[in-house]
Amino acid sequence: MFFKGKELIFDKPLIMGVINLTPDSFSDGGKFFKKNSKTELDLNKISFELDYLEKNGASFIDIGAESTRPGHTEISVQEELDRLMPALELVAKSNCIISIDSRKPEIIKEVLNYPIGLINDVSALDSLESKKLIRDHNIPVCIMHNTRNKLASIEEDVHNFFNEKIIELTSFGIPKKNIILDPGFGYDKSLEDNKKLLFEVDYSRYDNKLLIGLSRKGFLNKIIQNSKLKDLDEKSTFASIIASKRGANILRVHNVSMLFSKLNESK
Numbered sequence: 001m002f003f004k005g006k007e008l009i010f011d012k013p014l015i016m017g018v019i020n021l022t023p024d025s026f027s028d029g030g031k032f033f034k035k036n037s038k039t040e041l042d043l044n045k046i047s048f049e050l051d052y053l054e055k056n057g058a059s060f061i062d063i064g065a066e067s068t069r070p071g072h073t074e075i076s077v078q079e080e081l082d083r084l085m086p087a088l089e090l091v092a093k094s095n096c097i098i099s100i101d102s103r104k105p106e107i108i109k110e111v112l113n114y115p116i117g118l119i120n121d122v123s124a125l126d127s128l129e130s131k132k133l134i135r136d137h138n139i140p141v142c143i144m145h146n147t148r149n150k151l152a153s154i155e156e157d158v159h160n161f162f163n164e165k166i167i168e169l170t171s172f173g174i175p176k177k178n179i180i181l182d183p184g185f186g187y188d189k190s191l192e193d194n195k196k197l198l199f200e201v202d203y204s205r206y207d208n209k210l211l212i213g214l215s216r217k218g219f220l221n222k223i224i225q226n227s228k229l230k231d232l233d234e235k236s237t238f239a240s241i242i243a244s245k246r247g248a249n250i251l252r253v254h255n256v257s258m259l260f261s262k263l264n265e266s267k
Helices: 043-055 077-088 105-111 128-137 154-172 191-199 232-245 256-265
Strands: 014-020 058-064 097-101 118-121 141-144 179-182 211-213 250-252
Touching: 014 043, 014 256, 043 058, 043 077, 058 118, 058 250, 077 105, 097 105, 105 118, 105 128, 118 128, 128 154, 141 154, 154 179, 154 191, 179 211, 191 232, 211 232, 232 250, 232 256
Parallel strands: 014 058, 014 250, 058 097, 097 118, 118 141, 141 179, 211 250
Antiparallel strands: none
16 A cells, blocks of 8 residues: 555554654653643654654554544644644654644645655544545545444444445545545443454454554453553553454554564564
8 A cells, every 4th residue: 555655565464653742642641842841842752752663663653733532622723733843844754654643624734745644534534625635635544433323333333434434535536545444442432332343343344454543542441351461551552463353454552662562473
């Protein structure tokens, strides 16, 4: 699959690392800000993290500047741009596919001036302007299931959503091969929904690539009772490997080196 000139071969699960340029993300908010500041980013920390993720097994690096956790505070386009722009000046040096996690068309338009290979949109490309940008720039996009239809089972709901979005986007002119699917673990889903998505859904049924984001999500403490797994990073790694065996292609995690090591052990 091509990501703006870079080709990745999906003969094994690939890892997506995370850089959250936010003060309020649920597990690592504030990590890339200067000491005692909630507004000034530390470029040395960002540069080090980009290099570290690439050297420790990441094929993708997902950069976001607005938290999308439950109860998050929305920020303006300008504030999101102010956080993103310093990082975008650094990404050209990376051999990884750089993904931008944003749902605002104004942000998508601006970041496409940089070597970005993927747009990761938790709103599932609801904006008409965003659809036009993705189509006209021929760039892959990840769309996420984020609103639960309680009248259907979780399997039916996610499956129907994927099919409807593929029809919608391909009819708009976005190639099917450029659409990556994300079932949206934790987004408007019950504990039982998340459990079924992890242990029961066969993701290999889809022609499109599947991205799974399970990293450090609190429900893992409730659905994974393995006493050998001491913390959320270990449970996130365990859950990500389960998802990969059920057909997931891209595993989005914070602790890249741990997952990379465990994936190699499980070969």
